[in-house]
Amino acid sequence: MRLSAKSATLIVLLALVALSPLLFPSNFYYRVGALIFVNAIAVTGIVILTGYAGQVSLGHAGFAGIGAYACALAPVHWGIHPGLALFLGAGISGVLAYLVGRPILRLHGYYLGVATLGFGILVAMILTNERALTRGPDGIDVPDLGLRGLLGDLGLSLSNGQFWYFFTGLCMIVGAWIALNLHDSPTGRALRALHGSEVAARTVGIDVAQLKLRAFVISAVYASVSGSLLALQNRFVTPDVAGFMHSIEMVTMAVLGGVGSVLGAIFGAAILTLLPQVLTVFAEYEHMVLGLVMILVMIFLREGLLPSILKKLRGKDE
C-alpha cells in the first residue's frame, strides 16, 4: 500500500513531535522545539502564499506582530482571555490582509515585494512608536494562557517547557493538516495553476485576483497565530517580532527547506531555528556562517534542502 503524500507528511510530523523528547538531554530542548514549531506555523503560511500561489511577501512579520500584541494588549485593555485574544488577533490580521491585499496583490514580483515590505515596516513602526499603548521598543508583558494550570488541575502536570512543546507541536500539526488539505482542494489546484502561469489560469476561468487574496489572507492568519503563540510562550513581546528581519527569516526558512512542500518548509524552520543555537559556539562568526548557508543552499540546492535531498535518495533507487 502506498501512503498518500498527505498522510505520510502528517505521520512524519506526529512521530517527530511525539518521539523527539525521548532524545532530549535537558528541559532546554523542549524550549528550542517549541520555538521550531512556532516558526513552522508561520512558515506553513508562507508555503501557501509563495509555494502554492507563487506570490512573494517581505512583510509577513507585520501579521505576526499583530497576533503577538493582540495577546499582550486585549487581555489588559478589554479583559479578553489571552486564548481568545489569539483568535481576535487572527481575525484582525485576516481582515487587514484582505483590505491591504486587494490593492497590492495586483502588483508583481519585486513591486509586490516592496509593497508588502512597506506594510510590515508600518506595523513595526506603530508597535515601536505608540508607547502609550505598546510601551515601545522595550516590549510588554503577556498574560498567562492558563491552559497549563488547567491541565494540572485535571491531573496532567507538565513543566512549562513540556507544555509549550506539545501544545505548539499540536498547533503545528493542525496547521500542516489544513495546508495539506488545501493543497488537494479545488482552491489549491487553482492556486498552483496561477503559480504556473497567471494568464493561463485566467484563460481557464480562474478568478486570479480573488484567489491570490484568499492565499494572502490565509497566510496572514498563520503568521498571526504564530506571533500569538510566541508571545504567550515567552510571556513577553517586543516590536522585533514585526521587524523586517523576522519577515525575511520566515521567507528564508520556507525557501531554504523547500517552499513547494509543507514538510520541506517545516524542515527549513527547524534548520534555521537550530542553526543559531549551534552557531553560538562560533560566537562572532554566526552572521557570516548564516549568510554563507543561505547563499550556498540557494545556489546548489535550488528547490530547497528537503526536496533536493529526497531527489538524491530517489535517484539512487532508480
Place this chain on the structure above:
Amino acid sequence: MSELLQFLFSGVTVGAVYALVALGFTIIYNASDVVNFAQGEFVMLGGMITFAAHAAGLPLPLAAISAIVLTAALGVGMNKLAIEPARGAPVVSLIIITIGASIFIQGAAQIIFGKQIHSYPAFSGDTPIGVAGATILPQSLWVIGGAVAVFIALWLFFTRTLLGRAVLATSNNRLAAQLVGINTNFVMTLSFALSAGIGALAGVLATPITLTAYNVGIAFALKGFAGAMLGGMGNPKGALVGGFAIGLIEALTAGYLSSTYKDAAAFVVILAVLFFMPQGLFGRKSTDRV
C-alpha cells in the same frame, strides 16, 4: 520660509544618498534582473574602509579612493561567486541570495571593524553656510555635488561610449546583445563594479554627516530599493527622482508632522503610488508573454 528651506536642504542631502543607492540597484537590475539587497552594505563599506584607512594614517582622499576600489572589487567578487552561479533561479531565491550576502558582509564587517560607530572629519570643515536664513553643511554640498557628478558621468557613459551602449543593449535584450558580439558576462562584471563603486562613494561622502556602523547598510538598502521602485525599477531617471523624493518626503514629514514616523511616510507614499501606477512613476508597462 527659512524653515522650509532648512527641511529641503536636509531632504536633498539624504535624497542624494538614496538616489545613489537606487541608481546602484538600477544598474545591477538592468544587467541581470537581480535586485541586490546587499547594495546598502556597499554604502557601509565605503564609509568603514575610508575610516579604517584614514585611521591607519592614509590621507583622506587616498583612503576614500581605496574604499571605492576595494568595494567595487568586492561587488565583482559577489557577482562571480554568488549571482552568476544562480543564473535562472526564481525571484525569491535571488532575494535570499543577496540578503544572505548582505548578512555575510555585515558579519565580516562586525569582526573586522568592530561594533562601534565610526566617522572621520568632513572634507571642508564643519562651519555651516548660511543661505537665506537657513544653513547647510559644506559636507552636504559634497554629497549633493558628488551625486550630480555621478549622474552626469553615468549619462555620458551610457549615451556616448561604446561600452556604455553595450551595457544598455544587454539590459534590453541579453540574447540579442550576445548575437551582435557583446561580451555579456563582462557587462555583468562591469555593472556590479559600477554599482558597488557608486554605493561606496555614497558612503564615503555621507559618513561625516550620518556616521557609520557595521549595521547601517540595511536601512540604506530599504530606502534605496523603495526609491528605485517608486521611480519604476530599471529606469535610471526613475531611480534619481525616486531617491530624491524619498529623501524629501522624509525630511518634510520629520519637520512638519512627526520625526518618529519619518521612515513610515516614504512607505505610505510608495503604497499610494503603486496603487495608481503599479509600475512606479516612470516604469514601462510590461506585457506577459504567454
